[in-house]
Amino acid sequence: MSVTPEHNPLLELSPQNLRAHAAEALTRARARSIALTDAVDDEDLVRQHSKLMSPLVWDLAHIGSQEELWLVRDVGGREPLRPEIDDLYDAFQHARADRPSLPLLGPAEARAYVREVREKAFDVLEKAPLEGSRLTESAFAFGMITQHEQQHDETMLATHQLRQGEPVLHAPEPPRPPAARLPAEVLIPGGRFTMGTTAEPWALDNERPAHEVDVPAFVLDTAPVTCGAYVEFLDSGGYQDRRFWSEAGWAYLNDHAITAPRFWRREPGGWWRTRFGVHEPVPSGEPVVHVSFHEAEAYARWAGKRLPTEPEWEKAARHDPVSGRSRRFPWGDEEPTAEHANLGQRHLRPAAAGAYPAGASPLGVHQLIGDVWEWTSTSFHGYPGFSAFPYREYSEVFFGPEYKVLRGGSFGTDAAAIRGTFRNWDYPIRRQIFAGFRCARDPRPGEVT
Template sequence: MTGIERLRDEVAAHLVRARERTTLLTGSVDDHDLVRQHSKLMSPLVWDLAHIGNQEELWLVRDVGGREPVRSDIDELYDAFKHARANRPELPLLGPAEARGYVGEVRDKVFDVLETSPLEGSRLVDGGFAFGMIVQHEQQHDETMLATHQLRVGPAVLDAPPPPRGAPVGPAEVLVPAGPFTMGTSTEAWALDNERPAHQAHTDAFFIDTTPVTNARYAEFVEDGGYADRRWWSEAGWAHVVKTPLVAPRFWERDGDRWYRTAFGTTAPLDPDQPVVHVCYHEAEAFARWAGRRLPTEVEWEKAARFDPATGRSRRWPWGDEDPTEAHANLGQRHLSPAPVGAYPAGVSALGVHQLIGDVWEWTSTDFHGYGGFEVFPYAEYSQVFFGPDYKVLRGGSFGSDRSAVRSTFRNWDYPIRRQIFAGFRCARDASPEESV
């Protein structure tokens, strides 16, 4: 088998796996739930479904394949920049049956294109990039649909086994030495434009939490009156607390002296050892200040994840260069919650930092921007239009992220008030001169 044949098989497997997940998420509810808007923050699930097919048609059927359009009449309906999520239920969307038929027809044509594409010869297809971009797009929307399921009211419709149990992880924080490291990538075939190019970045010595902040630790902040104490909040954060108002992470409820969390239609006692999830940037920042710490910068996060002090090089993943397995990280919706800290010792970084990939997206203190040498590819609306101070960078992926759509270099971003995403955080602090040696 040639290298191109192996790549073709790999692409096909990724496409099938993504579609199986999409089918699970859209097939687990009835048609009424598919067309409902479960939150103004989210699209109806049926919009996500047809949008997945439309992007696949635009890039793979028409652009890569040079084929005739399947449904050019719906392009504007499923253009995410033309219609805000809150307004999408009012559009003349494809119904559930029509949407399923459409995405199926598009996928059949995509497999025909895949069989004939050389997967080399232009930047768009080299290494299967365009196919990989569409795989990632579908998996990203699958995670978005999973967040819609979390917001859905009604009996549980999704099921998954619990994550593995946690274990001791040693010291609470890890020292990351001062110096340069290689950040970003110029070699990952499916890396997106905002991850590029690879470049030298520098940090002073700092400490970073060995694990994400847990429910138990975050509950201490809540119980200490953290949400009522202006000292811990930025000006924007405090304004948000007062306006909303915020009193605890989203989906937490107090009953007597116990906290409970509702996840995907099931309410259960809060697991103290799981990373806290569904907190916005402002909450993460306030906790860090209360704890006498701060949020890591994006550069610090990636250095903690990738830098190998023994060799001085940056690894592809925290644990090495091999792709993630079930032993390395909580990814791919295998479980419907973050795993307790210490559950993935095989995924520890060279510096000794745990669970940097999967479980919860981690807020950083960095505004979203392009690296020096950034080049739009293949379209500005993927990332460039979001550059600026309105968005904060998140790193590492969540239990709802797929391994095809998250990397140690992968950059997510969102508004600092967002809580419906599967986001948590870990803290950092500067190292004193005495601690740096």
């Protein structure tokens, strides 16, 4: 079976409309960066709220530094603005825990720097040919920098979650699900499908190339595991029962005295959590968030299931059984809207299971995009035919069993930085990220005809 053709609306844009699309994406990302940094005072900007994270002011200047390196210097061929700070904002040169001790740009200086870089980047966008090289073809470099900024915006949002103090971020509540209850599981038929992409213009190197994968039939949870379901695991003693945990997971659990998802606490009357400075009862209908791979894996074992593999997740999200084609998103090829998915920090929490029926896949799986990143059982690796571009440090240096793949994005992920092929990865111990999961299992006798 050959790789099925892909469709991407971005490829149909004229050069003028492509420039406008790139400018809008860059502008939206910058508005979010400004909102996240203007929400706190300068003292908060330079403070390290957790050793797991950089000071917010480092993220802001790093965003500008990467934009200058790729758009102003590389694509535009312009003279460097601040070459003396390149090393300070190289993420591979300095661990996050060490960044507060560096001679970083202060808040006012960082803001002025990113403004100046953006002015020059827009000038480059106006004049650069959007063809002739892989960096400029279909405005790839501008899309790459947009995604980079939005990824750091999500990182800054995670820093806000770790921050102590009164709430400074506010957003409306997510939509409520329809009254009709979803089925608990969906059977995904076996067979081949096209995984990855060759045609997505702004896809990053680890998403490429498109290739055929044969996935046996499996059963997948219709929605991510909810807090209410996870409480049953907690209250049944799941965190004290060695049977459900891998060796590494059990060691991590005990070494760090972990007894519940991060930011949860048992109080009289039930479980409570802290969410962006708000102390509230854990909502039973929302997908559980801030759990590690180890916790997700243990829950799945307790439930008599397992975590899905990465190919299983992508098949459920993209495969159209009628046409045989892989879609860009579960609902089709069009960009996400507020009706499709909980994205872009539009809400400051996951939406309850079933809240986005318009975003369901052809096979009836819900909320595969947005709400929570979903752990898979797959270690991060390159696809057959992988080629690092435009630099090895984006993906290739992370390949190996140390990292597990996450899929689908969260409520803190922007639409520009997520699609059905997008791959995230992290250490299996990570809990500060907006990660949850759903379970899979092999079909029982008689379930597959």
